[in-house]
Amino acid sequence: MEELKPSTVIMAALSTLSPPHLSDLSHSIFSDVHTSRRRLTFILSSPTLFSFTLRHLNSLSLSHKSLLVARFLLSALRRLSRPFQTPSKSFPHHPSTAFVTPRDLDAAVLLLLLCDVRQHNPAALETPITHWRSTLCRIYSDSLLTISGIATGGSGAIIPYIETVGRCWKFVGFVVSRNGGKARREVAASPVAVVELPSVAVGGCMAVECVICKEEMNEGRDACQLPCEHLFHWLCILPWLRKRNTCPCCRFQLPTDDIFGEIQRLWDILVKVGSPSDGD
Known part of the structure; x- marks a missing residue:
């Protein structure tokens, strides 16, 4: 293409x-x-x-x-x-x-x-x-x-x-x-786009792993949800988005x-x- x-x-x-x-x-x-x-x-x-x-x-x-x-x-x-x-x-x-x-x-x-x-x-x-x-x-x-x-x-x-x-x-x-x-080339996500990201409470019977730190997210704690619906620890995703505007899981791109x-x-x-x- x-x-x-x-x-x-x-x-x-x-x-x-x-x-x-x-x-x-x-x-x-x-x-x-x-x-x-x-x-x-x-x-x-x-x-x-x-x-x-x-x-x-x-x-x-x-x-x-x-x-x-x-x-x-x-x-x-x-x-x-x-x-x-x-x-x-x-x-x-x-x-x-x-x-x-x-x-x-x-x-x-x-x-x-x-x-x-x-x-x-x-x-x-x-x-x-x-x-x-x-x-x-x-x-x-x-x-x-x-x-x-x-x-x-x-x-x-x-x-x-x-x-x-x-x-x-x-x-x-x-x-x-x-x-x-x-x-x-790698570009940082726009701060405006990052601020717009929602926090969601992790819950349910299935464990959710943050692919950045490879640790499970504690139930009831807020996690960051990207528009592609993948979840991450806030403390993990913020440093990531300061360097690149892509989702670590699916490469969905945030604005830059x-x-x-x-x-x-x-x-x-x-x-x-x-x-x-x-x-x-």
Whole structure:
């Protein structure tokens, strides 16, 4: 499944949604697309703001540009994966991974447009940089007229949105690998997610063993229950979650404040939902 195109993975997951859930997601995507396009229109219509945003974008390093794209990707994956998370396994958003300054938001919106133009019409950016605004305005206006569904808020907004998410996924993966990063690495669970974990009283006739310390839990004592329903001693699980966000038993992933770790967690949800039920 890892070899499939990002758009294929996402479409496979969305194909499992019921019509009402797909409709709700479509409206959510349309609202997000509308907000981004309105911001981009404002940038392109103002020579001063465009020049300011472009200078800011050019001043950023490749790793900072990757971070901008990663934040957009994280926001999109949260939206796309939300229908597949049950209330018992969902957590609130984390400000540390969601916050973007207005200046960086403008830079991210313009960067996504430049990446799209570079892929589909690279010759357009071979003109002097002083002509870029007028060139981008023309291309942007043409795209608004040709993308079906955007004007009416129909499901046609999903396809270009998914294509953008796919390009962001590839770009972030490329930058991470180029910088020597690993596709998968251990990341700590978010403190917000840990605080949300419930305490449950251990009881019944069956002994419950904490797999971390290999000792039985005393009946009547509170234990920590993860969303996957596995139980652990609080004193055992807390040090564990400070180093990694996975369940020691089944590898269920809790949210993390690491942006790239959270992207991978949400991506895994989509991959799992869209995978064939063949027992592999």
